[in-house]
Amino acid sequence: MFDSPVRHHNEFIRIASLDFVFTHILKYENGLAVYGIICCHLNNVLTFWSTKLEKSLFLAENDFHNSSIRHIKWFQITDELSWLLVFLGNGQVYVYEICNYPHVQNSFSLWLDEDFACVKNILLQNISNNQCLILFTKMAYVVIILYSLTEKKIVSTKREMIPKTAIIPGFTFIKDKQLLILVTDVGKFVCMYLSTTESEVNYTINIVSHNFNDKVKYFTCNSVVFSKNQCMCALTFQCNMPRYSKNDGHVRNKVVLCTIPENLVELESKILLVNNYNYGDVIDCIETLRINKINDKSNELYEVDRSWLDKCPIQNLKLIYWKIVFKSKKNEQDETILQELQMLLHVRFLTSNCNEKKKIKNEEQYYYRIMLSNYSQKLPAEYILVKTDAAKFIRSFTQADHTYFCTTCEQMILTFTDYTMFICEFEHKELRCPVTLGPLGIPYLVCSMCFTMANVTAKNQSCVWCFGKYIPNKLLH
Numbered sequence: 063m064f065d066s067p068v069r070h071h072n073e074f075i076r077i078a079s080l081d082f083v084f085t086h087i088l089k090y091e092n093g094l095a096v097y098g099i100i101c102c103h104l105n106n107v108l109t110f111w112s113t114k115l116e117k118s119l120f121l122a123e124n125d126f127h128n129s130s131i132r133h134i135k136w137f138q139i140t141d142e143l144s145w146l147l148v149f150l151g152n153g154q155v156y157v158y159e160i161c162n163y164p165h166v167q168n169s170f171s172l173w174l175d176e177d178f179a180c181v182k183n184i185l186l187q188n189i190s191n192n193q194c195l196i197l198f199t200k201m202a203y204v205v206i207i208l209y210s211l212t213e214k215k216i217v218s219t220k221r222e223m224i225p226k227t228a229i230i231p232g233f234t235f236i237k238d239k240q241l242l243i244l245v246t247d248v249g250k251f252v253c254m255y256l257s258t259t260e261s262e263v264n265y266t267i268n269i270v271s272h273n274f275n276d277k278v279k280y281f282t283c284n285s286v287v288f289s290k291n292q293c294m295c296a297l298t299f300q301c302n303m304p305r306y307s308k309n310d311g312h313v314r315n316k317v318v319l320c321t322i323p324e325n326l327v328e329l330e331s332k333i334l335l336v337n338n339y340n341y342g343d344v345i346d347c348i349e350t351l352r353i354n355k356i357n358d359k360s361n362e363l364y365e366v367d368r369s370w371l372d373k374c375p376i377q378n379l380k381l382i383y384w385k386i387v388f389k390s391k392k393n394e395q396d397e398t399i400l401q402e403l404q405m406l407l408h409v410r411f412l413t414s415n416c417n418e419k420k421k422i423k424n425e426e427q428y429y430y431r432i433m434l435s436n437y438s439q440k441l442p443a444e445y446i447l448v449k450t451d452a453a454k455f456i457r458s459f460t461q462a463d464h465t466y467f468c469t470t471c472e473q474m475i476l477t478f479t480d481y482t483m484f485i486c487e488f489e490h491k492e493l494r495c496p497v498t499l500g501p502l503g504i505p506y507l508v509c510s511m512c513f514t515m516a517n518v519t520a521k522n523q524s525c526v527w528c529f530g531k532y533i534p535n536k537l538l539h
């Protein structure tokens with residue numbers, strides 16, 4: 063069985079005529095990756111190899127089917143179990159279960175019709191320890207298969223034809239919601255809510271309308287890419303109209319970026335759940351939020367509930383702040399609310415900073431006292447908790463004293479109520495750090511998300527205004 067390729071010259075002859083090669087990581091041996099390589103030959107024979115350190119070992123060969131093999135795909139189902147999916151030229155799809163590579167221990171078919179159509183999308187999703195879903199699309203069909211890993215058999219198959227589409231260019235599956243989102247060839251979203259039992263899979267269908275109908279009237283959607291956080295996708299469209307002349311140099315294809323409507327609710331909770339090391343995901347989410355707000359035509363007014371804001375966690379406060387920041391058309395009321403939220407965020411930041419730090423320098427205590435007193439006067443009376451918190455630190459910093467002189471004219475600076483800059487009576491300006499409230503020395507830091515600046519002592523601290531953290535400013539290095 064495990065013949066050496068050196069002895070079998072025939073193998074090399076066949077490899078010369080191979081159609082395609084498929085590689086996947088099999089396992090790690092002493093930290094080195096062992097690759098499984100499957101070569102597909104023109105005579106529909108697959109040869110299996112294992113490769114470590116650029117040395118390939120021939121393992122086995124298998125004549126898979128009478129029809130030509132169009133494509134193969136390797137899926138790791140569990141730690142022990144892998145599936146080799148074989149897509150044939152006649153449209154049939156087979157699964158070969160492999161526990162001990164390359165030996166096939168079980169096989170079954172996913173699609174038996176000889177329709178000569180290819181599978182456009184396929185996804186495998188474990189939904190419990192003993193069940194997995196196989197989802198794929200073919201022409202206008204979506205096929206949902208429930209497979210029992212313990213019984214090693216298909217327990218339920220559902221086939222649904224999506225109306226008014228020739229193909230399904232793309233789909234995604236949101237596991238928590240058991241929601242399958244399909245995109246049709248006119249760019250319409252179709253949601254399928256799945257429900258599974260031990261022996262069956264059922265679903266309800268909901269067609270979601272989108273707001274870019276007009277933009278893609280004479281176009282056909284041919285591919286869809288979903289973002290990592292599943293909140294956003296890019297749809298590519300190809301023009302249906304024939305070119306009129308050789309000189310017609312107009313771009314005929316377009317890409318539409320859009321948020322996935324059903325998933326927006328999750329977006330907010332994802333932002334709120336962020337831990338400090340996962341900025342990529344948050345930036346992705348914030349970007350989606352931004353695009354969503356730009357497209358938002360509704361003129362909803364934000365209702366200020368101050369007693370709620372007074373108690374709400376700082377992350378939620380930041381989210382509300384950003385939601386309003388991103389509104390494309392801000393009215394006067396939005397601007398007022400933004401100013402109020404900005405003050406609120408800064409007070410919350412300063413007081414939590416005091417709570418966390420054991421030792422605060424004298425000058426910092428002084429700046430904090432002045433700033434907190436100023437904010438306390440400006441904030442409406444409903445912010446009871448926030449004001450009580452501020453009052454506590456204003457009291458404990460009463461002894462702190464400090465004088466600061468203008469760097470340009472050396473005059474003493476008299477007011478410290480603008481957190482963005484020190485301004486002397488001759489209007490000389492100097493930047494301030496929102497974290498220490500002291501001068502902003504160079505090299506300063508910038509927030510990884512909103513690019514506001516901070517002093518070097520704030521390194522790796524979370525940003526006052528958003529979900530980013532202060533990191534060295536690359537432009538200065």
Ligand SMILES: [Zn+2]
Nearest residue numbers: 468471486490
């Ligand atoms: Zn000055």
Ligand SMILES: [Zn+2]
Nearest residue numbers: 509512525528
């Ligand atoms: Zn920021």
